[in-house]
Amino acid sequence: MLLEQKLIEQILDSALETGADFSEVYIEDHSASVLQSVSGRLEKSNNTRSFGVGIRVAKKFQSVYGYTNSKNPEDLIKLAKDLSKSFHDETLTKRTPLMELEVGKRHLVKIKPSEVKIPEKVKLLKEAYKYASEYDEVIKQVICYLVDDEKEVLIANSEGRFVTETRVKVRLMISAVASDKGMMQTGSDGDGSGKGYEFLFDEMDIKSHAESAARIAKTMLYADDCPSGVMPVVINNAFGGVIFHEACGHSLEATSVAKNASVFCGKLGTKVASDIVTAIDDGTIENGWGSANYDDEGYPQQRRVLIENGILKSYMIDKINARRMGMEPTGSSRRQDYKFSPTSRMSNTFIDNGTSTFEEIIANTKFGLFAKKMGGGSVNPGNGDFNFSVMEGYMIRDGKIAEPVKGAALVGNGAEILHKIDMIANNLERQRGMCGSASGSIPADVGQPTVRVTEITVGGRKKGA
Amino acid sequence: MNLDLLFKKAKEKGISDIQIYSSDRTSLSIEVFAGEVDKYEIADTKALTVKGVYNNKMGTFRTEILEDDIIDEILDTIIASAKEIDSLDDAIIYEGDEHYEKLDDLYNENLFNLDVQKKIDTILALDKYLHEYDERVTVVETMYSETNGEVLLKNSKGINLNNKANSAYIGGSVIVKDDFDQRVGFDVTISNDFNDFDIEKIGKDIVDDALASLGAKPVPSDNYEIVFSNGAIATLLSAFQGIFSADSVQKGLSLLKDKLNEVVGSDLVTIVDDPFMKKSSSSRSFDDEGVATHYKELVSNGVLKTYLHNLVTAKKDGVKSTGNGFGGSVSAVNLKLEAGKSTLEEMISSCEKGIFITNVQGAHAGVNAVSGDFSLQASGYLLEEGKKIRPVALITVAGNFLEMLKDITMVGNDSKMSYYGITSPSIKVKSMPVSGS
Numbered sequence: 001m002l003l004e005q006k007l008i009e010q011i012l013d014s015a016l017e018t019g020a021d022f023s024e025v026y027i028e029d030h031s032a033s034v035l036q037s038v039s040g041r042l043e044k045s046n047n048t049r050s051f052g053v054g055i056r057v058a059k060k061f062q063s064v065y066g067y068t069n070s071k072n073p074e075d076l077i078k079l080a081k082d083l084s085k086s087f088h089d090e091t092l093t094k095r096t097p098l099m100e101l102e103v104g105k106r107h108l109v110k111i112k113p114s115e116v117k118i119p120e121k122v123k124l125l126k127e128a129y130k131y132a133s134e135y136d137e138v139i140k141q142v143i144c145y146l147v148d149d150e151k152e153v154l155i156a157n158s159e160g161r162f163v164t165e166t167r168v169k170v171r172l173m174i175s176a177v178a179s180d181k182g183m184m185q186t187g188s189d190g191d192g193s194g195k196g197y198e199f200l201f202d203e204m205d206i207k208s209h210a211e212s213a214a215r216i217a218k219t220m221l222y223a224d225d226c227p228s229g230v231m232p233v234v235i236n237n238a239f240g241g242v243i244f245h246e247a248c249g250h251s252l253e254a255t256s257v258a259k260n261a262s263v264f265c266g267k268l269g270t271k272v273a274s275d276i277v278t279a280i281d282d283g284t285i286e287n288g289w290g291s292a293n294y295d296d297e298g299y300p301q302q303r304r305v306l307i308e309n310g311i312l313k314s315y316m317i318d319k320i321n322a323r324r325m326g327m328e329p330t331g332s333s334r335r336q337d338y339k340f341s342p343t344s345r346m347s348n349t350f351i352d353n354g355t356s357t358f359e360e361i362i363a364n365t366k367f368g369l370f371a372k373k374m375g376g377g378s379v380n381p382g383n384g385d386f387n388f389s390v391m392e393g394y395m396i397r398d399g400k401i402a403e404p405v406k407g408a409a410l411v412g413n414g415a416e417i418l419h420k421i422d423m424i425a426n427n428l429e430r431q432r433g434m435c436g437s438a439s440g441s442i443p444a445d446v447g448q449p450t451v452r453v454t455e456i457t458v459g460g461r462k463k464g465a
Numbered sequence: 466m467n468l469d470l471l472f473k474k475a476k477e478k479g480i481s482d483i484q485i486y487s488s489d490r491t492s493l494s495i496e497v498f499a500g501e502v503d504k505y506e507i508a509d510t511k512a513l514t515v516k517g518v519y520n521n522k523m524g525t526f527r528t529e530i531l532e533d534d535i536i537d538e539i540l541d542t543i544i545a546s547a548k549e550i551d552s553l554d555d556a557i558i559y560e561g562d563e564h565y566e567k568l569d570d571l572y573n574e575n576l577f578n579l580d581v582q583k584k585i586d587t588i589l590a591l592d593k594y595l596h597e598y599d600e601r602v603t604v605v606e607t608m609y610s611e612t613n614g615e616v617l618l619k620n621s622k623g624i625n626l627n628n629k630a631n632s633a634y635i636g637g638s639v640i641v642k643d644d645f646d647q648r649v650g651f652d653v654t655i656s657n658d659f660n661d662f663d664i665e666k667i668g669k670d671i672v673d674d675a676l677a678s679l680g681a682k683p684v685p686s687d688n689y690e691i692v693f694s695n696g697a698i699a700t701l702l703s704a705f706q707g708i709f710s711a712d713s714v715q716k717g718l719s720l721l722k723d724k725l726n727e728v729v730g731s732d733l734v735t736i737v738d739d740p741f742m743k744k745s746s747s748s749r750s751f752d753d754e755g756v757a758t759h760y761k762e763l764v765s766n767g768v769l770k771t772y773l774h775n776l777v778t779a780k781k782d783g784v785k786s787t788g789n790g791f792g793g794s795v796s797a798v799n800l801k802l803e804a805g806k807s808t809l810e811e812m813i814s815s816c817e818k819g820i821f822i823t824n825v826q827g828a829h830a831g832v833n834a835v836s837g838d839f840s841l842q843a844s845g846y847l848l849e850e851g852k853k854i855r856p857v858a859l860i861t862v863a864g865n866f867l868e869m870l871k872d873i874t875m876v877g878n879d880s881k882m883s884y885y886g887i888t889s890p891s892i893k894v895k896s897m898p899v900s901g902s
Contacts, residue, residue, distance in 0.1 A: 038716060041550075042549050042551055043550065044550075045525065045549065046793065047525065048528070049528045050530075051529050064505040065504070065507075067509075068508065069531070082507065083505075122549050141717045177717060177718060184836050186718075228863070229686050259498060259604060341504070378827050380826070382604075382647065388827065407838045457861070457900060459840045461840070461863045461865075
């Protein structure tokens with residue numbers, strides 16, 4: 001146990017003494033390591049051990065939060081009492097006795113990071129370096145990162161909720177730089193999992209990811225600037241799902257919906273996308289990158305159908321915003337660590353399979369941009385305007401993938417683009433991402449099959465399309 | 466933690482030199498929504514970062530558990546890491562400098578001691594001001610955030626330095642709406658002097674641009690003269706600041722490689738790192754390696770004068786560290802584009818066919834720091850014959866960072882420190898491709 005149950009109960013009680021109606025304790029013991037290799041040589045080995053306690057106290061819509069690294073009972077009870085001072089009410093809420101919730105633990109891990117010695121980790125970095133650097137002579141630099149993360153969490157609240165969970169994440173990333181005649185371009189690729197090191201040792205195809213990073217760098221090195229203008233865009237599967245994540249996912253989080261700051265407010269049950277679009281946020285996928293047994297308020301993670309055949313079905317809702325919205329929480333509350341108060345966030349979010357094939361989509365596109373691999377992006381949830389960059393792009397001419405183009409950016413509006421998806425392939429894949437928002441940076445999968453958008457503004461350095 | 470015990474045990478285990486960097490931080494943040502305190506957060510955290518040299522290689526361990534019984538885990542992990550490190554870099558623990566600048570405005574006791582209720586009242590007043598400012602203002606959130614921090618740097622070569630600083634910001638975001646459009650405004654003002662927080666000025670900075678941009682639409686794709694507002698260009702500078710790092714240069718990851726003493730910008734461009742800047746909570750008299758910081762021109766009238774160095778990159782290049790070793794890498798303390806002589810009005814009125822860009826977004830993804838290419842979502846105002854014609858949104862502005870620096874034709878006198886900690890005036894660029902309708 002991360003803290004004595006008796007102490008946890010005292011903290012929860014102290015927080016309720018002045019009339020708050022909810023108190024919660026989140027405890028985290030966290031080990032992480034980041035290894036970085038440059039040109040095949042291990043350059044950095046950064047190891048972290050963190051511990052912290054976050055206490056949240058709420059009444060109706062109002063919540064206060066405090067955190068500390070102290071394990072000292074006096075410090076923790078003082079923090080709870082300090083937080084409780086924000087509330088003044090004669091009516092006191094009585095705490096429900098703690099009852100440990102067991103959902104049948106899933107997402108089990110075979111080889112925990114703490115069981116792996118550093119030389120074993122270094123071998124993975126050397127392997128990735130070898131495949132990327134040997135890909136082509138224009139590859140002049142390869143930087144690899146190996147990240148692992150092991151976290152024990154305990155969540156208890158005044159409503160009797162009590163859960164514990166071990167969460168493990170591992171990830172290997174490769175970044176290649178191609179250089180020739182004074183020009184330079186980068187490409188990156190990698191994979192990660194909510195499994196342990198068994199994923200990196202046995203399952204991940206390190207060669208294919210390393211070569212993909214090198215291929216992108218080389219292809220973009222000799223690519224022409226992307227033309228600018230409005231055109232059809234075919235967005236490839238896997239990381240292409242970042243478009244949905246940015247353009248729509250964030251605007252479906254209660255963080256923006258509850259405060260009437262989202263374009264999707266009041267749209268439940270209405271048509272928000274073309275008929276062929278079904279989108280899902282699923283935090284239960286076995287060992288998924290964004291999966292967990294429980295969300296960070298101790299509710300079991302769920303599979304949420306957000307949009308079904310174009311109709312808006314659900315938001316992603318945390319406890320406090322649920323009160324504001326008069327709805328039930330959806331198990332969507334997440335946070336980076338104890339330094340953040342939790343709020344509604346995505347988990348593994350993707351557009352579901354359609355009925356077209358990849359080949360049909362390309363063959364049916366006379367002219368446009370094929371965004372084979374997306375970079376990152378961002379959105380303004382207030383009006384849904386988004387932007388994201390294309391890491392590897394090609395022009396489509398006469399139904400065929402033609403010359404590579406670099407420096408493309410896609411800008412548009414989330415609410416509008418959902419109606420403009422006119423073809424969806426049957427090749428759904430998900431990929432790992434880190435999502436930054438109100439409650440910090442968290443692992444989240446994005447995903448989709450290959451989709452076509454009838455028109456989108458493409459920004460590039462070359463004039464005219 | 467008993468540091469004497471840590472240092473003693475390190476020596477026993479064969480760690481030749483050791484350095485600790487400890488930080489002790491408290492923070493307060495408050496948010497107001499719909500006229501009520503919606504979020505209130507207090508924190509007190511401590512952390513210790515230990516670096517140890519073993520066989521001339523450096524291992525690092527950061528811990529928030531500060532009891533003595535973690536000492537063995539720290540030292541054993543450092544040794545296990547150092548054994549595997551095979552980079553050719555030297556591991557250096559610094560012996561210290563003769564002189565460290567004395568910075569006395571970094572910590573303002575009055576800010577820390579000011580009653581919390583006064584801080585809450587101020588953002589409630591800002592909330593009220595914004596709600597009453599214009600009937601098109603619909604959603605308002607205001608916030609106050611404050612951090613107080615103390616760091617201690619101590620090593621086995623005799624360095625023993627400390628720094629205490631605090632800082633706060635007040636800001637807010639609004640959604641403004643008319644029958645046809647919805648726009649968002651956001652701004653913050655940063656200072657550790659509460660007297661700098663002028664509700665009216667902060668309020669106008671948050672809401673005016675949002676109101677003026679209602680009805681914004683793209684412009685036809687073409688090349689335009691571009692005026693970047695001080696905030697917009699700071700966002701771009703922030704995304705590209707890594708190119709000045711000698712670590713990036715040495716790894717072949719910076720477009721400034723092999724460009725020392727060459728022209729990299731127009732002669733109007735002077736970029737400095739000023740670690741002693743007033744009213745910046747980032748200001749520091751020593752870096753994380755214990756090297757004294759100093760003022761330096763990185764680009765002087767368009768000519769690249771120096772990269773930023775830490776101990777390792779400096780040794781490789783045969784120069785002295787510039788005191789920019791932060792967080793295990795290299796970065797500027799307070800990056801500043803020096804102000805020029807033009808007023809914003811002069812820049813705007815000089816445009817035949819241009820765009821005044823007040824906001825760029827997606828800088829974390831839309832820039833390639835290696836090639837210098839960028840393509841960013843932007844919004845602002847269409848300019849014709851020197852006049853603001855109408856608001857513009859959902860366009861991208863694309864270019865190459867160095868080409869843009871060379872094409873700067875006017876530099877403003879309206880310097881401002883941005884949310885990103887970069888200080889910059891507005892600038893005008895000759896011509897850039899814009900993608901829109």
